[in-house]
Amino acid sequence: MDIGAVTCGNPGSGVHVDAVDVAGLDDSALDVRLRHIGQARNRLEGFLAEVVAEKTRRSSSFDAANSLRAELRQSRHQADRTLREAEQLDKLSATRDALVDSRINSEHARILGTAAQNGPLDEAKMLEAAETQSPEQLRKTVRDHQNELAGDDGAKRFERQRRARTASFSLRDDGMWQLFALFDPVAAARIRKALNKATDDDWRADNRREHTADRHRRADALERLITRTISADGSEQPQGATLLLMADYDLVDDKLGRPRLADGTPLPPNEFHRLACDADILCGLFKEASTEPIWMGSTSRHPNFALRAALEARDGGCIGCRKEPEWCVSHHIVEWQHGGPTQPDNLVLVCHDCHQKVHHRNWAIEKHPDTGRRYLRPPWQEPPKPPAVVPTPLRM
Structure with a gap:
């Protein structure tokens, strides 16, 4: 398929996305362009789900994920997400058809797919709602619909939520790390309470409180909750986890240089010194200008x-x-x-x-x-x- 001219909607509809100079379009034409791009994207998303589901049936999800990473150059995280969405839509053929026809978009499809995986769902009824509602409205509609179908005191829903709990830590393109997590309402209430208290304690102890944004303060509080413990005397101590720091030793000047994390991320000298205060020192001998150890043998099966x-x-x-x-x-x-x-x-x-x-x-x-x-x-x-x-x- 030539991505420069993707046919949208039903065959023969005459809707195409062609390469043009958008600078010459007025606002109305730009809106039409966005609509056509959305239709093309929805259609491709539906085709992708169909192909991935068939690939998985013929071999395995493992091989399908490898194909996604090789042919679409997807990351492991993105490939896993594509596999999950394809599996969901494979069980909701009407939803997939609606996506291909651009009666709904990929976000609508994800909401319905996730809902069907986690509880009872009247696909036809919710698909009808999806065609007229925004994703934000659809989420509430689906939630109310599933609560009605469950017909219990919420025990089944809570159990599904417990099974859906997850946490991941991923590296972003800008070098920052992103923490993502899902919790059931009870666990979330405990975490929220602890995080709010730690954030408030930090605010009260900070004499320059007006210079720190709330989002930064919450991130600092979360880091301390995860990486620190409170000793018997009330002081903070680092957790018993090992952080690998590296630096070069200059024999001539008798000092450390080029401080960095194990993955090569450079550290400011003051941050390196702060972290080193909490660390034990482990000496290792490496080949010059490399991270290849010269020799650090062990007589047991597992490395020391x-x-x-x-x-x-x-x-x-x-x-x-x-x-x-x-x-x-x-x-x-x-x-x-x-x-x-x-x-x-x-x-x-x-x-x-x-x-x-x-x-x-x-x-x-x-x-x-x-x-x-x-x-x-x-x-x-x-x-x-x-x-x-x-x-x-x-x-x-």
Whole structure:
């Protein structure tokens, strides 16, 4: 399909989205352009859900997710969301048809799909409402509709909400990290109360309170609630979690330089010194200008703390999908039971999904010939070619 001219609506409708210079359009024409783009997008969203559902039926959700990441270049998070929405719409064919016909948009479809997954739903009735209501109105309509269909004291709904609880932590394009979470009403009430109290305590203790926005104060309070504990004497202490900090040691000037997190994110010197006050010092020896440990061996199957820290510094997370180190296991390239040593050159970090690829789907662990970084190679991909060796001319 040529994305420069996407046919919208029913075949033969004559509605197209063509590449034009929008600077020459008046406001009315721009509104028409937006409507046509919306129709094209809704149609493509419906087609995408149909293709992904069929791909999943033919193979598996695992393979469908890999195709989304390879063909659409989606992130893991985005691919998971696309899979979830395709699965929902596969069970709501009338909703998917309405999306393709642009009688509803993708947000309407997501609301109905999520509702159908979490409780009883009269699809025809709610679809009729979706065609005339905004997404905000539809959410309330669906909520009231499901409460009416449940016909109990709310126990089933609460149980569904408990099962739907989730939390995720994702890296944004600007280098900031975003925390997303869903809680049932009871858990949310407890969290809200604790967060409000911590925010209020911070406000009362701050002599320059008018210079800090409420959203910043709530973020600071949430960080303290998660990362700090209150000791018996009422003082704050850091949680028993390990934060890996790195810096270069200058032998000449006898000082640390280039402070950074394990993923390479630079830290201001004052922030590095503040964090170091709460830390134990672990010395590691690495090759010059790299994060490759020279040697940090272990006589046991599982790496000790120092070796695990060295792996995190080198790999930065899963070598397959880049998931954070906290979700990774240390995998022996040559298996431990086959004599493989627990040393850096025989260990890599992989998440549980990528670990399955290695053991059950024949994915290979390779070392890039140029960068030296380890990565996972799928079985259908050719092994990397070593750099060409240029012969040294003989000197006479």
